[in-house]
Amino acid sequence: MGASDKDTREEVLQAWYMDDSDEDQRLPHHKDPKEFVSLDQLSELGVLSWRLDADNYETDEELKKIREDRGYSYMDFCEVCPEKLPNYEEKIKNFFEEHLHTDEEIRYCVAGSGYFDVRDRNEKWIRIWLKKGGMIVLPAGCYHRFTLDTDNYIKAMRLFVGDPVWTPFNRPHDHLPARKEYVQGFLQKEAGNRPIDATA
Ligand SMILES: CSCCC(=O)/C(O)=C/O
Numbered sequence: 001m002g003a004s005d006k007d008t009r010e011e012v013l014q015a016w017y018m019d020d021s022d023e024d025q026r027l028p029h030h031k032d033p034k035e036f037v038s039l040d041q042l043s044e045l046g047v048l049s050w051r052l053d054a055d056n057y058e059t060d061e062e063l064k065k066i067r068e069d070r071g072y073s074y075m076d077f078c079e080v081c082p083e084k085l086p087n088y089e090e091k092i093k094n095f096f097e098e099h100l101h102t103d104e105e106i107r108y109c110v111a112g113s114g115y116f117d118v119r120d121r122n123e124k125w126i127r128i129w130l131k132k133g134g135m136i137v138l139p140a141g142c143y144h145r146f147t148l149d150t151d152n153y154i155k156a157m158r159l160f161v162g163d164p165v166w167t168p169f170n171r172p173h174d175h176l177p178a179r180k181e182y183v184q185g186f187l188q189k190e191a192g193n194r195p196i197d198a199t200a
């Protein structure tokens, strides 16, 4: 991916470390001073991202190719607002409980915006602001949560490999194979980057 691709992705996808305040979850929760997280840092956590043409998703060849390459055969839409989402209050509460899934969570924002929070490898929260045209993949086994922002509306395309399984496993679910594999991926990367100890 070239530098210019990355720059335009950042118009619809921004990430930063969160503060520790208990204020309204829909506020940005920046640290003071702000501490942004790059898309490369996100990809080190296994979080993939694209910028796509949300006004033309029905005919978008780039989306078609991503779906073919990654096997995303299933697609539907989830609109989050009181008028469109049944059991809105309960769902909003559940989305914001820290959880993981045993499969990827793939969300493409075609309207509105929202926050997907993910834990980094030191358990710090990173807030990912997804806006119209942004698409993210959260890897299986990655603890995360979702909230609307203060605009209170998102319409997201949900993609899945085969028949969808939406089950959230609220933290702690560290014994699940998906979690173990996700953590193992970090440990292997760290071991690969460690300098060789010639005295050992
Ligand atoms: C914007 S899609 C609703 C959030 C959701 O589906 C989910 O699983 C959050 O973790």
Ligand SMILES: [Fe+2]
Binding pocket: 099, 100, 101, 105, 144, 145, 168
């Ligand atoms: Fe989720």
